[in-house]
Amino acid sequence: MEIKKDLFSPLKAWKYAFKTPVSFPMEDIKDRPRESQDNARGFHINDLSKCIGCGACAEICPTEAIVMVKRKDLEEKEGEHPERPTMDYGRCCFCAMCVDICTSGSLKMSKAYVLNTPDPQKLYVMPEESFPAPGGDILGYDKTPESDLLDLKRAEMPAVAGAQAKKSFVEILKGYSMEQARAEAARCIGCEICVKTCPANMHIPEYIDAVWQGDLAEGLAQMYKTNPLPGICGSICTHKCETVCAIGKRGEPVAIRWLKRYIVDNAPEAMYEEVLMAPVSKPGQGRVAVVGGGAAGLSASYYLRTMGYQVDLYEAKPLVGGVARYGVPAYRLPDERLNKDVELLEKIGVKFLVNTKVGQDITLDALHDQYDAVFLASGLPQSRALKLENGDHPDVRYAMPFLAAARDYQRGAGEMPDVAEKAVVIGGGNVAFDVARTILRLQQKKYGHSHVSLVSLETRDILPADLEEIEEGEAEGLRCHCGFGPQGIELFQGKIRGLNTVKCLSVFDEKRNFCPVFDPEQKGMIEGSQVYVAVGQMNEHTYFTPEHLERIALKGGKVQVDDWGQVKGAPWLFAGGDIVHGPDMIHGIADGHKAARGIDVYLQSRSETA
Amino acid sequence: MSEVKLFFGPQHPGMHGNASVHLYVEGDTVKKARLVPGMLHRGFEKSMENHTWMGNVALIPRVCVAEPDINEMVFAQGVEAIAEIDIPERAHYIRMIIMEMTRILAHMMSLGAISSPTGLYTVNHWMQADRNDMMDIFEEITGHRVYHMYIVPGGVRRELPPGIEKRILDYFTEFERRIPEYQALVFENPTILARLKDNILLPAEVVWELGVTGIGMRSAVGKPYDVRKVTPYARYDQVEFEVPVATYSDAYTRSIFKVIEIKESIRIIRQAFDMMPGGKVNVKMAAGNALKWTVPKGQTYSAVESARGEFGYYIVSDGKTQPYRIAVRGASFPQGFLGVERYMPGVRLDDAPLWYDTMGVCTPEIDR
Numbered sequence: 001m002e003i004k005k006d007l008f009s010p011l012k013a014w015k016y017a018f019k020t021p022v023s024f025p026m027e028d029i030k031d032r033p034r035e036s037q038d039n040a041r042g043f044h045i046n047d048l049s050k051c052i053g054c055g056a057c058a059e060i061c062p063t064e065a066i067v068m069v070k071r072k073d074l075e076e077k078e079g080e081h082p083e084r085p086t087m088d089y090g091r092c093c094f095c096a097m098c099v100d101i102c103t104s105g106s107l108k109m110s111k112a113y114v115l116n117t118p119d120p121q122k123l124y125v126m127p128e129e130s131f132p133a134p135g136g137d138i139l140g141y142d143k144t145p146e147s148d149l150l151d152l153k154r155a156e157m158p159a160v161a162g163a164q165a166k167k168s169f170v171e172i173l174k175g176y177s178m179e180q181a182r183a184e185a186a187r188c189i190g191c192e193i194c195v196k197t198c199p200a201n202m203h204i205p206e207y208i209d210a211v212w213q214g215d216l217a218e219g220l221a222q223m224y225k226t227n228p229l230p231g232i233c234g235s236i237c238t239h240k241c242e243t244v245c246a247i248g249k250r251g252e253p254v255a256i257r258w259l260k261r262y263i264v265d266n267a268p269e270a271m272y273e274e275v276l277m278a279p280v281s282k283p284g285q286g287r288v289a290v291v292g293g294g295a296a297g298l299s300a301s302y303y304l305r306t307m308g309y310q311v312d313l314y315e316a317k318p319l320v321g322g323v324a325r326y327g328v329p330a331y332r333l334p335d336e337r338l339n340k341d342v343e344l345l346e347k348i349g350v351k352f353l354v355n356t357k358v359g360q361d362i363t364l365d366a367l368h369d370q371y372d373a374v375f376l377a378s379g380l381p382q383s384r385a386l387k388l389e390n391g392d393h394p395d396v397r398y399a400m401p402f403l404a405a406a407r408d409y410q411r412g413a414g415e416m417p418d419v420a421e422k423a424v425v426i427g428g429g430n431v432a433f434d435v436a437r438t439i440l441r442l443q444q445k446k447y448g449h450s451h452v453s454l455v456s457l458e459t460r461d462i463l464p465a466d467l468e469e470i471e472e473g474e475a476e477g478l479r480c481h482c483g484f485g486p487q488g489i490e491l492f493q494g495k496i497r498g499l500n501t502v503k504c505l506s507v508f509d510e511k512r513n514f515c516p517v518f519d520p521e522q523k524g525m526i527e528g529s530q531v532y533v534a535v536g537q538m539n540e541h542t543y544f545t546p547e548h549l550e551r552i553a554l555k556g557g558k559v560q561v562d563d564w565g566q567v568k569g570a571p572w573l574f575a576g577g578d579i580v581h582g583p584d585m586i587h588g589i590a591d592g593h594k595a596a597r598g599i600d601v602y603l604q605s606r607s608e609t610a
Numbered sequence: 611m612s613e614v615k616l617f618f619g620p621q622h623p624g625m626h627g628n629a630s631v632h633l634y635v636e637g638d639t640v641k642k643a644r645l646v647p648g649m650l651h652r653g654f655e656k657s658m659e660n661h662t663w664m665g666n667v668a669l670i671p672r673v674c675v676a677e678p679d680i681n682e683m684v685f686a687q688g689v690e691a692i693a694e695i696d697i698p699e700r701a702h703y704i705r706m707i708i709m710e711m712t713r714i715l716a717h718m719m720s721l722g723a724i725s726s727p728t729g730l731y732t733v734n735h736w737m738q739a740d741r742n743d744m745m746d747i748f749e750e751i752t753g754h755r756v757y758h759m760y761i762v763p764g765g766v767r768r769e770l771p772p773g774i775e776k777r778i779l780d781y782f783t784e785f786e787r788r789i790p791e792y793q794a795l796v797f798e799n800p801t802i803l804a805r806l807k808d809n810i811l812l813p814a815e816v817v818w819e820l821g822v823t824g825i826g827m828r829s830a831v832g833k834p835y836d837v838r839k840v841t842p843y844a845r846y847d848q849v850e851f852e853v854p855v856a857t858y859s860d861a862y863t864r865s866i867f868k869v870i871e872i873k874e875s876i877r878i879i880r881q882a883f884d885m886m887p888g889g890k891v892n893v894k895m896a897a898g899n900a901l902k903w904t905v906p907k908g909q910t911y912s913a914v915e916s917a918r919g920e921f922g923y924y925i926v927s928d929g930k931t932q933p934y935r936i937a938v939r940g941a942s943f944p945q946g947f948l949g950v951e952r953y954m955p956g957v958r959l960d961d962a963p964l965w966y967d968t969m970g971v972c973t974p975e976i977d978r
Contacts, residue, residue: 003862005803009794013732022739037746039771041753059901062665095668095759100767101900109753141753146892147768149664149900186898212902247899 029114033134036111040140041094043112044087044127050106053081054191054246057098057107060149065091066098069126078197079244089115089123096141101149103189103246108142111135152251155184157258162475166440166450169330169410172472173235173258178214181262185212187247188254194241199590200226204241204256211259219263220275227589228302228345229295231337232324234261237586238430238466264337272344280348281308286372286603289314291358291543294322295585296377296577298342299592300599301350304375307600311350312371316357318413322379324585326404327431329438335411359543368572372606373599376559376567377577377588380537386426389488395420395496396489399427399435399534406438419443420529421451424499426486427534428456431583433469435534436478452478453526457504457516459483481526485518489531498527539579558582564598565591574599613641616959620649623726624963627675627973631950631966635959643954643962645947650977658936663689663763664900666933671757673938674975677716679708680916681923682761685936687843688912688925689763689895693905697893699845701765703886706844707778708760709914710875710882711748715741716917717868720967721796724865727963728802733795740785747778763905765892775883782876789869797866806862809957810965814857816953820944824919825867826970830859837915849881861968871917904931916941918970940975947976 024034036042053074058066065088074082085098085107099107112133115123130137158174159165165172176184190205198204203222210219223230237257245253267275285308290297293315301311319325321338346352358364358378367374383398385391408414421443425436436454443450454473456463460482463470474480484501491497503522509515539557551569553560559575560568567573576591578584616633619625628650634642654673661669670685671678683705690697722737745755750771752760760767796802814831816822827835834853838846851874854867896903905927913922919941928934940946945953949969957965 003803003807004798005800006794006798007800009798010730012791013736013795022742037750039751039753040749056899056901060662060665062661062668093668093757094754095757096753097664097668097900144768146765146890151894151898155897183897186896186902189899189901212898 043131046127047106053083111140166476231341289371292377293320296588296592299589303596376575382538384536422528424528432534565595629973654978679712692908764895812859832857946971
């Protein structure tokens, strides 16, 4: 290698003596530091109003620099924890993984990088909209779709396609395979925001983690701690948990309900028995009567029985299950899954007294005499009527009797309900969709084609029904007329020709009270020779005698109870479920659990004082 | 004359990182050298077992401070090999650009470090100023100047910012104009040449005995052993570049090789920008969110060519969210650990820092 050697060549460097220095003066570092580049990972900034306190940032932080600190000025509310992240800049390594995993997208990084203080306490900072340092109000690093550390897309659920689905009552959703369930469970960050929102406070992160670990027994045990009907819930729960799921802030919420169903479907029988029998105590504490075999009644029976009470459950219909048995169609909840939950209750020793209507076959007072306590959960078996012109026509049908008849037909216990070739359903909730989609299937069977129109006051975007109900219904050929109010039924030669409608401009007033406003100019008629009304359910308090009603408070038809389900004015009587909270499966299960604990406390304290 | 014991490091301007070497000196000749490891030991290998696969991305760059991206690259490559992940084509090219830029940064650092033992601090000032501009470019791409945390299992963390290609290429055009100035300042300078030329020899036997790789090996035994050539990773088989070799390894050869390698790296970066396809820059390494990413059971040895030689990770996964074991093959381990004790004796005391620098030693990868 040839080497050039020149004593003078290093002196060329002198020309730089006359150029502007590229370095920065030291004294400027604190107040006027060099500006960071775009994307710089500086000190954090956090939009505190957008942040939901899920703690994913603290969870992923490799240096454990983030602590979730409770803010006293924030209220406990649904869908968030009143905590916000606080950074220890003595530990933080500015890797920005907290930013990349942030569920709400509120956490970002500013361009500030100088924090000069002799006080170590000042290194603990709860980031706010801007950081108190030069450049702290300029956005530096923010996540991009490719740097996102969350999985925003759900594992796909295998399902029967719409055109095929409407030909039978076969369950539409096929259920997750093990791979799908594990992939879905891996999306959960375990923030527990869902737990707070679930009426039953189910141990959701725990059983999702169990699915992810492949430990079904643990998942089952976690579920039965707060919910003895996971099979029913896994199919038809209103999943408030998914509505508030932190992953749902930017993507699709974790399919909590389907993961529950995965455990139920895949746990072997022996495991089921082992897990379920474990907490059951020997009977001998006392006797409790449960009125109504719906979700609330079954739930209360399970917990009362595990606590050691002898439980008799009174059911008016031939089978227990309530709405799950006589309302929800089989394509959403097949009998087998329901039977599995019910049989297990029978196995632990709950006695079912079916075809026994309290108030008719046995009085409430008789129950009071025979048992130590009574739990009332008779539900809402009646359909709410709608005042319509010609509304008393025999071809105007109501949701609850129709669904019960259709369900009986599906299990081979009754005749096929007579459905017309063209039918109109009034209502926008899940029950209306159940009715409409059941009619579709019956029509398909009877005529080979279907024609059902659904009329609702609400427009499609604010329909109270679940989105998947709407989408599946539409895929099956349901004609939705959203945003119309029913006016009257048009008759022709004594038969129904159709439903007269009028455009609905708004459903609620400013205070969110129900107060529909119609535009009388925009009229229309929807064809159909039968009209089904599905605008809500009502209770049936036939078992309350006038003496009861003197002591027991009813408000808007709802039984008034305390936090433990104890009826005000009758300490031996507890109530829960739809007659207390309105129609909702998971609320019923939660009420059953609460009332069981309430009854236990009541009976224990009574025996102590006696 | 009696023997004097001197402490070279851990705090010493000529020391790279915080290694400590006890020198036993007679006159101004080193008679005995003892490396005292542990001054920089932070238990990285053990710590890696306690971090999630993604959390490790924030930890591993620290294994070599001057050239952090090699850690990210071997880690990402290893994980991809165990999990059998195919990453998008564009990610390979971005990785290659990042790897070459970081190689240049490391070479500039060690060329600048010639300055303090030879007494010409201007070199270091220039090199640091030029490095500063490059680190600004890194800050724009990755968000940080030193620990980039950019190459992740599955690709790279995010897309290149718009307009960065021009900024990088403009920088190198300017830097290439500066290379002759560096040449004039350092390699034509008789005072520095007197210290480098025919001084601090690395004989071929030592290379074979210790397992020295990288510039040290190539300059001593004349074999173009370069991981980029022998087992090409990323897309090094798609680009053209030369690997300089020689059969006489003195401090001068090893230093001038760094200049040649910088030029070759710039050539690779230009080709990579020309050939880089569009499309995605990463795939998710596993299902779910980063807290629950797992890597299937398996083990692998993954290696890249660092500025100092073959740098590798041996990764074992037991199928959980954290690695079971990671062992680091530090590129400078042979010369920096064994070599100091065996082959530093004989050099003059004032050449000890030069020995350390030109042999290519990065202390944290020994003291991991």
